[in-house]
Amino acid sequence: xxxxxxxxxxxxxxxxxxxxxxxxxxxxxxxxxxxxxxxxxxxxxxxxxxxxxxxxxxxxxxxxxxxxxxxxxxxxxxxxxxxxxxxxxxxxxxxxxxxxxxxxxxxxxxxxxxxxxxxxxxxxxxxxxxxxxx
Amino acid sequence: xxxxxxxxxxxxxxxxxxxxxxxxxxxxxxxxxxxxxxxxxxxxxxxxxxxxxxxxxxxxxxxxxxxxxxxxxxxxxxxxxxxxxxxxxxxxxxxxxxxxxxxxxxxxxxxxxxxxxxxxxxxxxxxxxxxxxxxxxxxxxxxxxxxxxxxxxxxxxxxxxxxxxxxxxxxxxxxxxxxxxxxxxxxxxxxxxxxxxxxxxxxxxxxxxxxxxxxxxxxxxxxxxxxxxxxxxxxxxxxxxxxxxxxxxxxxxxxxxxxxxxxxxxxxxxxxxxxxxxxxxxxxxxxxxxxxxxxxxxxxxxxxxxxxxxxxxxxxxxxxxxxxxxxxxxxxxxxxxxxxxxx
Numbered sequence: 035x036x037x038x039x040x041x042x043x044x045x046x047x048x049x050x051x052x053x054x055x056x057x058x059x060x061x062x063x064x065x066x067x068x069x070x071x072x073x074x075x076x077x078x079x080x081x082x083x084x085x086x087x088x089x090x091x092x093x094x095x096x097x098x099x100x101x102x103x104x105x106x107x108x109x110x111x112x113x114x115x116x117x118x119x120x121x122x123x124x125x126x127x128x129x130x131x132x133x134x135x136x137x138x139x140x141x142x143x144x145x146x147x148x149x150x151x152x153x154x155x156x157x158x159x160x161x162x163x164x165x166x167x168x
Numbered sequence: 169x170x171x172x173x174x175x176x177x178x179x180x181x182x183x184x185x186x187x188x189x190x191x192x193x194x195x196x197x198x199x200x201x202x203x204x205x206x207x208x209x210x211x212x213x214x215x216x217x218x219x220x221x222x223x224x225x226x227x228x229x230x231x232x233x234x235x236x237x238x239x240x241x242x243x244x245x246x247x248x249x250x251x252x253x254x255x256x257x258x259x260x261x262x263x264x265x266x267x268x269x270x271x272x273x274x275x276x277x278x279x280x281x282x283x284x285x286x287x288x289x290x291x292x293x294x295x296x297x298x299x300x301x302x303x304x305x306x307x308x309x310x311x312x313x314x315x316x317x318x319x320x321x322x323x324x325x326x327x328x329x330x331x332x333x334x335x336x337x338x339x340x341x342x343x344x345x346x347x348x349x350x351x352x353x354x355x356x357x358x359x360x361x362x363x364x365x366x367x368x369x370x371x372x373x374x375x376x377x378x379x380x381x382x383x384x385x386x387x388x389x390x391x392x393x394x395x396x397x398x399x400x401x402x403x404x405x406x407x408x409x410x411x412x413x414x415x416x417x418x419x420x421x422x423x424x425x426x427x428x429x430x431x432x433x434x435x436x437x438x439x440x441x442x443x444x445x446x447x448x449x450x451x452x453x454x455x456x457x458x459x460x461x462x463x464x465x466x467x468x469x470x471x472x473x474x475x476x477x478x479x480x481x482x483x484x485x486x487x488x489x490x491x492x493x494x495x496x497x498x499x500x501x502x503x504x505x506x507x508x509x510x511x
Contacts, residue, residue, distance in 0.1 A: 086198045117385075126291035129406065136385055140377075144205040151198060151205060161375065163390055165207075165355050167362045167436065168379020168400045 078139055079155045080118055082111065086149075094118070094154065107148040118152060120145070140166055192352060194369050195219055201226050202234070202335055204359025208342070211353040211369050218349045222342040222356065229341065232257050233334045235280065235327075242330055250321035258318040260330060260337045260448065267333070267452035268310035271468065275456035276422040278308050278322075280329035286427070288418040293408040295416065301425035308422050335361040336451025339397060343441060360405070361451055362398045373495070380502060381433035381480055388434070388480050388504060389488070392495040395440060397447040401454035402434030402480075403427070421459050430461030431482050438476040438492065445475060453477075462487070466509060480504070 080097045082090040084104045097118065100111045109130065112121035117137030120130045123145060130145035139162050142153035195215035197208045206226065210218045232254050234240045241257040253261065264277045281304045287293045312323040322328065330337075335358045342356045346365040353366035355374060364374035373394050377387040381404040391398065403417025407427075410416060416427045435458040439445025453475060457465035462481060469477055469489060476491040486504040488496050490511050498506050 083198055086200065127406075134385060138385070141385065142205075142207075146200070146203065146205065149200045161390075163377035163387065164368055164375045165357050165362055165364065166377045166379055166387070167357070167360060167398045168377075168381070168384070168402065168405070168434065 077156060078137075080111075080113065081153050081155050083151045083153075084149065091155075102148070102150050104148045104150055107145070109145055109148060109150055111152055118154070119143070120152070123148070138162070140164070192369055197223060199223050199226070202230050202338065202359070203236075203331070204335065206359060207357045209355050210346070210349075210351050211366070212349075212351040214349060215351060215354070218345055218351060218354070221345050225341050225345065226338050226358070229256060229334065229338050233260065233330045233337075235329045235331065242328060245320055245322060246327040249324070250319065253318050253320055255318065256337075257330075258315065258320070260333065261313070261315055261320060261328070263337070263446075263448050264330060264333050264452065265310055265313060265315060267449065267456065270472070271453070271456035271460070273310060273422055274459040274464075275332065275452045276308065276310050277328045277330055277332065278310060278312055278326050279420050279422045280327045281307055282420045282422070282425050283329065283418075285425075286416070286420065288406060288408055288416060288427070293416070295410050295414075305425050308425070332455050333448050333451045335359055336397070336399060336447035336449070339363040339447030339451075343395075343397075343447065347441075360400050361447055363447055364393050364396055364398075367394060378434070378436050378478055378480075380499070382503075386502060387499050388486055388502060389478060389499055389506070390497045391438065391478075391492060392497070393438070395442060397439045397441075397445060397450045398436060399447065399450040399454040400434055400436040401458045402432075403429075403458075404433060419455060419458055428459050428461075430459070432458055432462060432465070433480045433482055434458070435465065435480075436478040438478075439474070443474065449475065469509075470511070 078094040080092050080094050081088060082102060090100060095115050097113045102109045107125040109123040110121045112119055117135040119135040120143055123130050125145055125147040130143050133143045136143060136154055139154050139156045142151055144151050192212050195210045197219040199206045208219050208222055231237060232241045235242050237243060241251060241253045245251040267275050285296050285300060285304060307325045312326040313328060314321045339356055339358055339361045343363050346354055353368055355364045362376060364376060368374060373392040375390050376393050376398050377390045378400060380386040380388045381402050403419060406418040407415050419428045421428045435454050437450040437454045439450045462479060465479060476489040479487040484504055486506045487509055489509050493508060
């Protein structure tokens, strides 16, 4: 290929290389932003809802404990920073207490008599379940 | 240099529309109904309206199907021995009787008196005497229910409870609303009854996890599904420990009057809408096959062929049907021995 002397602006130089590199980096960044799974960089969040309404949202690593009362029942939610569980409840059946410790995004503890739900929000990995049956 | 800056600015402008192409909006709704916790999600325009319609439909169904709401169809039928039913209740009772017939009575809506006798889901569970069980067994059996059009009648002393199939029917009705809406995806999780529609916000098939009965903080397996119902029944979900240390779970065998103990920890049934599968079918069969035990459950699946299933056995096996092979994922480190059943 020959370069015409009348078109010197088309000659490749280091500024072109810098511009091309910036455009390429932008393209890669945009593609990664668009295609990579959206992972909650802040980790898991403890969400407590009462009667279907959220009453508390706290990052798991900052959550220590909470006391929730509704429908005449009182639950004490405890945490060790890596999971949460119902430490005590005066509800009949104690199903919420028996659920034990949850530590993965999507898992929940339900107390039907008190209509309280404690769940962990935030997918831990791209393969994390969308919905759990059991 | 100026031209280069202009080119760079143009490249940025071109990239901006791509960055605006985020995932479609997801709406969620949590409700308590039908004596359970329900979680719903809808993806796409109008999702909130669809979820509100689902909630209204579920609450309306509860008013008809509940055994504890005084003027429900079921309560009127149980109290008066005969009743004219709403369209929903009649349709569901017809389906329930068909599934009872198909499963040889392993699924039975007349088992309610025995469930009440054991009281396993109440504040005061107990082990009844054999005499008490024997006294109720004659009143249990789906042939005690007579349905003619929208009018039902019960034999003397009998009662029905549609709790073992009502949530499955509710998932059918929400599935209809999802399909009519044009939503790109969504799911409903109605206390052990799941329906997944379309695809996730990221455009993937839904990743449905089946809880590990031995460790409820883990999963026995996961399934990649769309437009499918998944229902799990298992004794681990509700049980009580008697004073002598014996653990009794909540699913009663209609034939014996005792909690089921046939070597299964859980049964999960998968049905697909495109094959005519329903949530009500999955709900009824999950209970029935748990009652049957492994051998009879596998025989039933081979005869029917209208559904897929995952059985978790007490001796540490996870059995799944070949129809799930392309969407089944083992859980590494679960300790289970995974086996695909022969067709």
